[in-house]
Amino acid sequence: MRSFYNSETGAVSIYLIIILVPIFFLQAVLIDFARVKAAEREADTAARAAVRSVLSAFDTELQKYGLFGLTGEPESSESLFSMIYKENLSGSSSGGFYKLLDTKPEEGHASLTSLYTLANHTVFKEQILEHMKYTAPIEFVLEITDKLQKPGAVKTLANGSAYAKDAEKIEKLLVKREELLDRAWMETVKLKEELNGRHHTYRARITELNRLSELIGLNTADGVRSQIKTLEEQIRSLSDSISSLNGSLAAAAAAGPEAAAAIQGMMDNMRSLQDQLTELQRRLSDLKTLLDNIVKYTGLLAATKLEIVSDDEKVQNLQKSVQELLGEAKKANDELNTELKRVSSAAGNELKVFEAFKSLKILSEDDFRTYQTGIASSAAMFSGFRSGIGSINLFTNANAQKIHAANDAYQAQMDEIYQKQLVIETERNKRNETIRKEKEKQRSKIQAALDRARQAMGDCGTDQTAGSVSAFYETLEGKDGLYGKYMTLNESPSNAGGSPVYDLEGKPDTEIQHAMSLLERLGQTGESIRNELFVNEYALSLFNYRTYGREVDGSGQPKPLHAMSEPSGHKLPGQEVEYLLYGFNSCAKNRSSAYGEMFAFRFAVRMVEELMDPKNELLQAGSPLLVLLVSAAEAAVKALADMDSLTDGKAVPISSKLTNPLFTFTYKDYLRIFLLLHSSDTNLLARLQSLIELNTERTLDHAVTYIQGSAESSVSLWFLPGVMKLMNGTGISSCEVRENRCRFISRADLAY
Incomplete structure (x- = not known):
């Protein structure tokens, strides 16, 4: 064994095996990894192609409106997606490169998800903008702006609007001042009448008190009563003596002739007593008359002193009322003066009509001071007269003359200020009355034109089928109408019932300001309005309006119609754009709104034309509002003629x-201008969607514009499936290895 272990035979082969086997394993893994990545890329491409194929099946009815959306059944779309994928x-082909890949779909694992529809305002608007980039006559739209901007028309129109606004504001201040001056003059007349009446009354009173005073002298009621009592006692005593003497005479007469001498003596005594009694009775009568005069004098003096206090309070209250009214009038006069200075110094008031403000009469400080001082002086003199009466108890000739002079003084002062002010007030009232009558005359002319315009504004023609049109409007604007549905889908508050309109029901002055406000809004229109212009042009290009199909070109020939949506055949003939603008639930209301606003615009333009060259006598009339009313009366008649031409499909000079x-x-x-001025994207888009659904019978909340396709596929693994399976958790490969195939999911998101 040791020899075998130490032997070097075959060492190279083992070495090569140790080196080559890992390389082989690595190459095998890389080959499968490359094939998987190629298959994934192939599947992604297939998914995108499948989604594009699904999107190609857009609704052709909606396409007439420049919109693209899928309205078919979801099952057919998924079937098409699966087939194209x-x-x-x-895996469905053979030969060439495809021998290296056998990518196959996993049955039952393909799906489509709809993300957005044409009911979404953002999506809907984007499609409109894309469509209008190629079809909108933007040069023509800009030409409309140029027609107004380049010659400075917008600036001049804005100046006319500014004049109307200034004239109205200044007229209010002028009317306020004049009304306060009228009330002050009425109170002045009352004060004059009161002082006149008091003057006559107190002149008679003073004369009577003076007469009684001369009769009374230095006598007092108590002294006279004491004298009367003494005389009455003396008279009673004499009467008793005379009665006793009468008895004696009777007895003497009975005694006979011998008593004749005694009788004669008694008779002489009787005559003497009778004379004394007569004298005493005369003196008693005089004293009683004197007492009556004293009582009368005392009562008259007390009543006079009491009445003068009450009369003075009344005079002072009238004087205070006049002073307060004059103070308010002066304040209004100062405000008027301030406004006139502002108008005269404002930049851009090139119109000749602004000269009318120069003719307004501004009262000076001296005018008010003279008026107020005269009234105060008269009232003060009457108070002095009151004090004089209160300080005198005996109206002797000297005192009477002094009080008469005080009585005449306040009267003379009042007469003087009254006569001076009467000349001013007469002239002022005459001027105001002349202006008032002329204003009413011009207002009557304007009202007549407004009445005629109102008669023509809501005409829907004889070709309307009232029942069907009413039903269509119920579909649009009813309780569960299309407009409300699309507003709700976009989480916007519904503006049911329509937008405010120029119904021409107001008074002439109101309609003038309404009309001029249009010009002001036109001048405030911004320049960065490309998207709004595109949406507005979309409405005008694909929907009908009052004169659709009746417009003529410069040679009098009917203008050609090119809209694929065929507006003339829509369910709301001759009124769709008006509905888009105003949103009312009837043809008459929508057409009336458009007519009213158009009349207001022409009315305003014609007014500015008249204001550019007013008559000089009008400029000197002292009423800027009268100048405006005269111009408006002429303008209203011309605006009516313009409207007749416009509603006939003709063009009129701007x-x-x-x-x-x-x-x-x-x-x-x-209509183009009004769409721009109203500029309410949410309402306009919802009404556009409503009309499209009404005309095409396609529910836009089912018209899909953005879809996500998802499918599962697999590719076979040639080498070492186990090694590829180990790579699942590493993030290197997203496929899932099952048996000898690697499965993965492909997704594609596409929109129109």
Whole structure:
């Protein structure tokens, strides 16, 4: 054994075996590993090809709208996927390179998973954008912007809108000031009438008190009453004496002739007593008259002093009311002045009409000071008159003259300020009344045009089948309608009932501001709006509207129609884009909304044209709002004529003054603008989806746009399956070894 062990015979062979066997094992493993990787790559390619084949079976009805989605049964898609996957594997072919691979699908292990549908707004919008990149007339859309931007029309329109807004704001301040001045003048007239009445009353009172005072002199009621009492006692005593003397005369007469001398003496005494009694009775009557005058004087003086306090309070309250109203009017005047300064210093007010603000009358500090001081002075003088009456108890001639002078003083002061202010108020009221009547005249003209526009705005034509259209709208906007469904699927709040509209139901002033707000919004439209333009063009290209099929070109020939979706045959004829814009549940409401907004736009443009060159006498009228109303009255009539042309499918110049007359817009162009101004992606996309489902009868929440294909396949292992199995947990190979085949899963995700 030792010899065998130490023998060197065959050493080279053993050495070679030790070296070559590991190399062989390594090569065998590498060959199988390479084959597995090749098979995996082949399977991945087959999976992608199978998914592409499945996606190629898109719905042709949806394709007319530029949309791609699978609406077939999932089973047929999975069957197609399995078939294409199998045919693209080497196990189904022979010869050439495929002898090295025998990749075969594992039956029952192929599946398709749908990830997104056309109901998803993000997916839906992306497909629209992809479609419109090639078909949208973006140059034409930009040309619309250029028609407004390059000649500076947008800036001028914005200036017109600014004037309307400034005119309304300043008009409110002007009306506020004038109303306060009117109320102040009414209170002034009341004060004047009150002082006039008090002046006449107190003149008579003072005269009467003076008369009574002269009659009374320095007598007092108590003194006169004491004198009356004394006289009455004397009269009673004389009366008793006369009665006693009468008895004596009777007795003497009975005594006969011898008593004649005594009788004569008694008669003489009787006459003397009678004369004394008569004198005493006269004096008593005079004293009673004097007492009556004292009582009357005292009562009249007390009543006068009491009334003057009440009258003074009334006068002071009226004066306070006038002062407060004038203070508020002055505040409104200051606000008005501030606004006028802002308007005059604002940049970009190139329109001639802004000169109308210069004619507004701003009251000076002196105007208010003179008015307020005169009223305060009159009231103060009346208070002085009150104090004078309160301080006098005896209206002698001197005192009466002094009080008469005080009574005349406040009256004269009130007359003076009243007469001065009367001239100012008469002129002011005359000017305001003239402006008011002219405003009402212009408002009547505007209202007549609005009434005519309202009659034409909701016309849906005679070709509408009311019942069927109503049913279609119920499908779209009903309780369980399509619009609500797509809003819910995208987790957005539903705006059921439609968007706010220009229904032309407001007063002329309101409609003017509504119209001008459109121009302001147009000027605020951003430039980075490519996606919005594409979506809007999609709506206008594939759906119908009021003048669809009736528009003519410059030569008067009907414009050709190219839309694959055939909008003229849709279930809502001549109203789809209007529905997309406003979302109401009837043709009349949607068309009315579009008509109202379009009329408002034309109304605003025509107003700006009129404002560019107003009459000079209007600029001097002192009412910027009147200038606006006159311009609006002319503009409303022209806007009506524009609408007649637009709804007939004709093009009208954007503006006769702001742009080249050859630059025209059609009904469709204005819808383009409104789609841009409203710019509500969520609502618009949901309504687009609703109309597509209504027209194609394809439920977009089942129209798959993104799928994931998964299939299992295997390849045979030529060498050492056990070694490959040991590699499963190492991450080097993802296949699973079963018997002598290596199984693996292939996935492919693709979308339109």
